[in-house]
Amino acid sequence: MCQLLGMNCNTPTDICFSFEGFAARGGKTDDHRDGWGIAFFEGKGYRILLDDKPSVISPIAELVRRYPIHSTHVIAHIRKATQGKIALENCHPFRRELWGRYWVFAHNGDLPGFQPEGMKFYQAVGNTDSEKAFCLILDELRKYFPYGKPSLEQLYSLLNDISKTLASQGIFNYLLSDGEHFFAHCSTKLSYIVRQAPFAAAHLIDEDVTVDFSELTTPSDRVAVIATTPLTDNEIWTQIQPGELLVFQDGLPHKFV
Amino acid sequence: MCQLLGMNCNTPTDICFSFEGFAARGGKTDDHRDGWGIAFFEGKGYRILLDDKPSVISPIAELVRRYPIHSTHVIAHIRKATQGKIALENCHPFRRELWGRYWVFAHNGDLPGFQPEGMKFYQAVGNTDSEKAFCLILDELRKYFPYGKPSLEQLYSLLNDISKTLASQGIFNYLLSDGEHFFAHCSTKLSYIVRQAPFAAAHLIDEDVTVDFSELTTPSDRVAVIATTPLTDNEIWTQIQPGELLVFQDGLPHKFV
Numbered sequence: 001m002c003q004l005l006g007m008n009c010n011t012p013t014d015i016c017f018s019f020e021g022f023a024a025r026g027g028k029t030d031d032h033r034d035g036w037g038i039a040f041f042e043g044k045g046y047r048i049l050l051d052d053k054p055s056v057i058s059p060i061a062e063l064v065r066r067y068p069i070h071s072t073h074v075i076a077h078i079r080k081a082t083q084g085k086i087a088l089e090n091c092h093p094f095r096r097e098l099w100g101r102y103w104v105f106a107h108n109g110d111l112p113g114f115q116p117e118g119m120k121f122y123q124a125v126g127n128t129d130s131e132k133a134f135c136l137i138l139d140e141l142r143k144y145f146p147y148g149k150p151s152l153e154q155l156y157s158l159l160n161d162i163s164k165t166l167a168s169q170g171i172f173n174y175l176l177s178d179g180e181h182f183f184a185h186c187s188t189k190l191s192y193i194v195r196q197a198p199f200a201a202a203h204l205i206d207e208d209v210t211v212d213f214s215e216l217t218t219p220s221d222r223v224a225v226i227a228t229t230p231l232t233d234n235e236i237w238t239q240i241q242p243g244e245l246l247v248f249q250d251g252l253p254h255k256f257v
Numbered sequence: 258m259c260q261l262l263g264m265n266c267n268t269p270t271d272i273c274f275s276f277e278g279f280a281a282r283g284g285k286t287d288d289h290r291d292g293w294g295i296a297f298f299e300g301k302g303y304r305i306l307l308d309d310k311p312s313v314i315s316p317i318a319e320l321v322r323r324y325p326i327h328s329t330h331v332i333a334h335i336r337k338a339t340q341g342k343i344a345l346e347n348c349h350p351f352r353r354e355l356w357g358r359y360w361v362f363a364h365n366g367d368l369p370g371f372q373p374e375g376m377k378f379y380q381a382v383g384n385t386d387s388e389k390a391f392c393l394i395l396d397e398l399r400k401y402f403p404y405g406k407p408s409l410e411q412l413y414s415l416l417n418d419i420s421k422t423l424a425s426q427g428i429f430n431y432l433l434s435d436g437e438h439f440f441a442h443c444s445t446k447l448s449y450i451v452r453q454a455p456f457a458a459a460h461l462i463d464e465d466v467t468v469d470f471s472e473l474t475t476p477s478d479r480v481a482v483i484a485t486t487p488l489t490d491n492e493i494w495t496q497i498q499p500g501e502l503l504v505f506q507d508g509l510p511h512k513f514v
Contacts, residue, residue, distance in 0.1 A: 044382050045345025047307055047317075052299075059324050060304075067316050088302025089359075097353060100380035102346075121378065123357040125301050 002092070002108045003032055004190065005076040006175040006226035008182040010250035012042075013223050014068035015076070017211045021204035021231045023065060025078055026055030029206040032078035035091040038064055039104040040071035041179035046102050050091040073177045077106035082129075089126035093175075094134045096122055098142055099149045101178040105134040108228055109171030109187055133172070137162055152181060152247065156256045159183060160245045167243070175226065182248040184226050186240035191230050193237045194251055196222040202232045222251035259349070260289055261365045261447065262333040263432040263483035265439040267507035269299075270480050271325035272333070274468045278461035278488045280322060282335055283312030286463040289335035292348040295321055296361040297328035298436035303359050307348040330434045334363035339386075346383035350432075351391045353379055355399055356406045358435040362391040365485055366428030366444055390429070394419055409438060409504065413513045416440060417502045424500070432483065439505040441483050443497035448487050450494045451508055453479040459489045479508030 005022045007015050019038065027033045036058065037050030047069070051058040055078055077092035084090040092106040107130035114129045121142050122135035140162050141155070149155065159176075163185045166172045172187040184190060195202075197220070199213035226248070230237040240246060246253040262279045264272050276295065284290045293315065294307030304326070308315040312335055334349035341347040349363035364387035371386045378399050379392035397419050398412070406412065416433075420442045423429045429444040441447060452459075454477075456470035483505070487494040497503060503510040 042309075042345045045348065047345060048305065050304055052302075060320070063317070063320050088299045088304060091302065097380065097382060100382055102382055123354065125354060125357055125359055 001082060001110065002077055002079045003030070003228040004106055004108045004173060004175050004226070006182065006184060007071070007074040007223065008226075008248035008251055009072050009221070009223040011221050012070035012072050013221070014070050015074050016065060016068050017202070017204070017209070018225050018227070018231055019076065020065050020209060021206040022076060022078065022227065023055040023061050024206035026061070028056045032080040034081040034086045035079040036061060036077060037091045037093050037106070038074065038076035039093045039095065040069050041073040041104070041177065042071060044101060044179055046095070046104060046179065048093065048095065050088065052086050052088050052091055073179050073182050075104050075106050075175045075177055082110045084126055084128035087126065090128050090131070092130060094131045096134070096138055098138050101149065101180070103138060103176065103178045105137070105174060105176045107133060108173040108189070111166065111170035111172065114169050133166055136166070137176070153256050155181070156245065156247055163245055164243070173228065183245060184240060184248065185245045186242055188242055189228055190226065190240045191228075191237040192224055192226040192240065192253065193230070193235055194222065194224045194253070196251070201234070203234045205231060205233045224248050224251045224253065258339060258367065259334055259336045259365045260287070260485040261363055261430060261432050261483070263439065263441060264328070264331040264480065265483075265505035265508055266329050266478070266480040268478050269327035269329050270478070271327050272331050273322060273325050274459070274461070274466070275482050275484070275488055276333065277322050277466060278463040279333060279335065279484065280312040280318050281463035283318070285313045289337040291336040291338040291343045293318060293333070293335040294348045294350050294363070295331065295333035296350045296352065297326050298330040298361070298434065299328055301358060301436055303352070303361060303436065305350065305352065307345065309343050309345050309348055330436050330439050332361050332363050332432045332434055339367045341383055341385035344383065347385050347388070349387060351388045353391070353395055355395050358406065358437070360395060360433065360435045362394070362431060362433045364390060365430040365446070368423065368427035368429060371426050390423055393423070394433070410513050412438070413502065413504055420502055421500070430485065440502060441497065441505065442502045443499055445499055446485055447483065447497045448485075448494040449481055449483040449497065449510065450487070450492055451479065451481045451510070453508070458491070460491045462488060462490045481505050481508045481510065
């Protein structure tokens with residue numbers, strides 16, 4: 001299995017604090033040692049840093065912990081290999097282009113025996129069930145909406161259907177974004193917290209680190225952090241319900257049902 | 258305009274030395290200040306580091322200069338914007354998936370008025386002529402070979418035709434790789450050097466740095482470095498002829514005509 005970390009905010013924010021706790025799970029406080037990756041959207045572009053080394057010893061992860069990259073849409077992943085060898089092509093987040101936008105995807109779970117067929121546009125490069133599922137999602141989206149990105153309601157509805165079908169084949173928690181919308185699907189385990197004014201101090205579970213957000217924010221800032229399990233021990237995280245698909249915009253979750 | 262740097266070798270090699278001289282051109286010895294990027298293949302996977310800040314001050318470029326990432330196929334680019342704003346989505350190298358492999362592309366030149374139409378599979382995310390040209394190349398490759406990567410001879414022949422057509426519309430020097438093959442097309446200016454035993458010392462043009470490769474290599478190593486203009490002042494670089502497409506394998510250039 002793996003762990004997911006995501007962030008969506010109304011103003012570009014760095015993820016150094018959350019990533020510090022999260023990265024500790026890649027070999028220190030937990031055993032997700034088989035690679036890691038993080039993608040930051042900046043407008044329609046993204047940068048991605050990844051490594052097939054454990055996040056606790058990776059010099060590239062060290063850069064992410066120390067160098068504040070500001071972004072409104074971030075997806076990160078630490079890997080404990082279930083399917084697919086330990087290799088760069090199997091490190092999440094995966095990324096493809098659809099409708100002239102980059103899409104970034106990371107998965108926590110396992111889809112045993114999942115072998116999609118009849119893929120028309122997207123093909124996996126590595127050999128994980130996760131990348132295959134991502135390709136299937138994009139293939140379906142493209143088949144239904146060949147001419148461009150549909151309305152959020154239409155997109156949500158189709159993505160919800162595809163996610164249910166895939167989740168019926170195993171465990172399928174995922175984060176997906178194109179830098180405009182941020183989707184979080186819970187199949188078994190995924191939590192989030194929305195931080196907004198009045199801001200307070202937060203203390204990591206995995207490292208003895210506290211940050212007082214009231215010193216770093218303006219009153220209009222709003223930041224949602226999404227993670228497989230809560231990252232802090234003095235805040236109240238909301239568990240997303242199994243089977244639920246949320247879409248975050250400007251740091252707030254929505255669903256369309 | 259921009260500058261290109263590529264490397265292809267028969268054994269994974271770091272590019273720290275060449276990148277040090279190259280990155281200096283991004284604001285110190287030359288004025289390519291509008292972003293930079295570098296992609297390293299590791300097997301079928303790749304990592305990419307990029308920034309819309311000048312390479313001489315980017316902390317991520319500093320990581321590339323200091324942290325030896327070993328790869329057999331590397332493509333790097335420093336940008337001086339001609340078309341498209343300074344933004345992450347306009348930073349080369351661009352990347353897409355085709356035939357279950359990642360393809361990475363960087364361009365030096367300018368294709369004024371280039372507006373490809375009838376693109377079926379790939380769409381530009383940013384607004385550079387370079388990314389549009391890359392999408393057109395992949396679109397054509399995919400149209401002609403829908404079922405998978407053809408033989409190198411077939412691929413070379415089609416790519417040669419597409420490159421000639423595009424080069425007729427402006428300046429079209431480029432580097433393109435899928436981690437298996439490494440293509441270098443010269444429209445106006447592109448040079449390479451093949452380093453192999455007996456190895457000697459090399460001295461950068463852009464920084465006063467010398468490396469003695471005989472201390473760092475084994476006799477069977479072979480490394481080709483490709484660049485817009487030579488990076489060293491005590492070695493003999495070969496200029497690729499305008500209109501010529503080379504494919505590098507294991508550090509050696511080939512062409513099929």
